[in-house]
Amino acid sequence: MKPFVKIEEHGRSGSIMYTSEAGTITVIYEFGGGDCVAIIYIPEGEEWVESTTLPLDQPNMVVNYIANYSIQHKAKHCRAELQGAFLYLMQLNTKPA
Structure with a gap:
């Protein structure tokens, strides 16, 4: 089974649910x-x-799957930066931290 991602928006924040054969996780995000x-x-x-x-x-x-899916479907002109427990989606025209 290919992993499934569902993004729910709630104003300035929301949740991302990742589901695969191995299990499920729901993470939160904010703009x-x-x-x-x-x-x-x-x-x-x-x-x-x-x-x-x-x-x-x-x-x-x-x-990585959540980052790639989010960029492909919601933030096409972004790159992902993981810093500790936070995954930042940054505009492509900025320098990595």
Whole structure:
């Protein structure tokens, strides 16, 4: 089964649900400011285990999939930057942090 992503918008924030054969996770996001289009919160470590049914060895794959899907469907002129528990969708014309 190919992973499935559903993005729900609620004003200046929303949620992103990722589902695959391995499990499901729902993360939250909010719109940024300036060159940052959106900030997606990704749980780490124990919080990952508590908030998802996905194995602890899968965060990188899931984060990359969520980032690529979000850019392709909602933020075409952006790039993703992961910094700790935050995935930033930044406009392409800015320098990486």
